[in-house]
Amino acid sequence: MLPNKDGYFDEFGGKFIPETLFFALSELEKRYAKIKKSKKFKNQLDYYLTHYVGRPTPLYYAQRLTERLQGAKIFLKREDLCHTGAHKINNALGQILLANEMGKKRIIAETGAGQHGVAVATAAGLFGLKCEVYMGSEDIRRQKLNVFRMKLLGAKVIPVESGTKTLKDAINEAIRDWVTNVETTHYLLGSTVGPHPYPMIVRDFQSVIGKETKKQAIKHIGKLPDYLVACVGGGSNALGLFYPFYNEKVKFIGVEAAGEGIKSGKHAAPLCAGKIGILHGTKSFVLQDENGQISSTHSVSAGLDYPGVGPEHSFYKKSKRAEYAAVNDKEVLKAFCLLSKTEGIIPALESAHAVAYIVKMAKKWGKNKNVIMCLSGRGDKDMEEIANIFGASL
Numbered sequence: 251m252l253p254n255k256d257g258y259f260d261e262f263g264g265k266f267i268p269e270t271l272f273f274a275l276s277e278l279e280k281r282y283a284k285i286k287k288s289k290k291f292k293n294q295l296d297y298y299l300t301h302y303v304g305r306p307t308p309l310y311y312a313q314r315l316t317e318r319l320q321g322a323k324i325f326l327k328r329e330d331l332c333h334t335g336a337h338k339i340n341n342a343l344g345q346i347l348l349a350n351e352m353g354k355k356r357i358i359a360e361t362g363a364g365q366h367g368v369a370v371a372t373a374a375g376l377f378g379l380k381c382e383v384y385m386g387s388e389d390i391r392r393q394k395l396n397v398f399r400m401k402l403l404g405a406k407v408i409p410v411e412s413g414t415k416t417l418k419d420a421i422n423e424a425i426r427d428w429v430t431n432v433e434t435t436h437y438l439l440g441s442t443v444g445p446h447p448y449p450m451i452v453r454d455f456q457s458v459i460g461k462e463t464k465k466q467a468i469k470h471i472g473k474l475p476d477y478l479v480a481c482v483g484g485g486s487n488a489l490g491l492f493y494p495f496y497n498e499k500v501k502f503i504g505v506e507a508a509g510e511g512i513k514s515g516k517h518a519a520p521l522c523a524g525k526i527g528i529l530h531g532t533k534s535f536v537l538q539d540e541n542g543q544i545s546s547t548h549s550v551s552a553g554l555d556y557p558g559v560g561p562e563h564s565f566y567k568k569s570k571r572a573e574y575a576a577v578n579d580k581e582v583l584k585a586f587c588l589l590s591k592t593e594g595i596i597p598a599l600e601s602a603h604a605v606a607y608i609v610k611m612a613k614k615w616g617k618n619k620n621v622i623m624c625l626s627g628r629g630d631k632d633m634e635e636i637a638n639i640f641g642a643s644l
């Protein structure tokens with residue numbers, strides 16, 4: 251089972267970090283290894299996932315979308331129905347329970363669009379833990395609603411003014427904070443990225459998606475699906491769905507954000523157009539220029555707007571266990587409207603990337619194939635953005 255003991259998935263992953271972080275990471279690794287085996291922890295997590303998050307989420311047959319596309323049968327794994335509106339709460343809650351067991355009283359996190367920040371503020375609020383969220387000042391300006399939500403939930407939002415004032419700068423600041431306050435503080439990272447053991451921990455907590463899906467597929471389809479499709483930002487909803495199917499004959503497809511097109515350079519598709527490099531303590535595919543400078547990214551969905559990707563995805567790419575594709579903003583907006591109108595489900599713009607890819611492929615795959623897509627979140631958070639794009643005023 252990967253990663254190996256040093257945190258590698260083949261050549262990807264590891265811990266490319268300053269000496270000062272070694273202690274914190276190895277403590278986290280040791281404590282996690284122990285806690286995850288404890289029956290008490292498992293029961294506690296199951297309890298909150300069931301009664302607080304609302305799991306299991308349904309596997310829903312999208313009949314009208316299937317009829318419209320005249321191809322493969324499409325099923326949606328409804329993570330949009332989780333409390334707070336996306337899969338991020340699965341990981342936030344798991345790590346909060348972990349922090350609680352470790353006796354940490356203060357939680358810090360990074361956030362880009364604010365979705366992870368809201369999930370962390372929610373879970374920290376539930377356990378009465380102090381919560382501080384680092385967020386680029388540019389993102390604070392763009393995501394006012396989520397900033398307000400975090401504050402209502404009792405979290406403090408700390409503006410980051412360095413670099414491009416966005417997600418990658420917020421991660422840098424959160425790491426800096428953690429180094430100095432590791433005795434009292436847990437850093438709650440939001441996706442399958444960063445140094446070992448984070449990519450593994452986040453994957454494990456999100457795997458509940460795939461475990462449920464496996465049972466539901468047998469029950470509702472009578473067999474495992476032919477394809478699993480999910481959008482990829484850092485890669486946590488995709489790995490959560492894929493990982494429990496690793497040894498099965500099921501094709502994995504991750505969909506990245508092509509933004510204004512791969513050729514335009516304005517995109518967020520490191521697996522499709524990046525090079526191997528190091529970002530935030532892990533070796534993986536990264537968007538960078540010839541000198542190794544991290545490139546700026548673009549996507550209509552803030553949640554996919556990250557120049558790196560989880561190391562396990564890089565391993566899946568290299569070993570050809572998964573395929574990766576990218577869809578552009580235009581295709582995404584069309585798919586967003588299509589799902590809203592045919593199924594009465596307004597998806598998050600991130601999730602609409604997976605829909606857009608299925609729109610392209612359903613007919614080609616053919617009617618006797620079954621595809622399950624992770625509907626990672628709902629679109630409520632994107633209303634202002636969508637209204638702006640369509641020239642509507644709210």
Ligand SMILES: *Cc1c(COP(=O)(O)O)cnc(C)c1O
Nearest residue numbers: 483484485486487553600626627
């Ligand atoms: C944050 C987010 C994503 C991207 O993150 P992953 O770690 O790649 O899953 C996708 N969908 C939604 C709804 C999100 O909030």
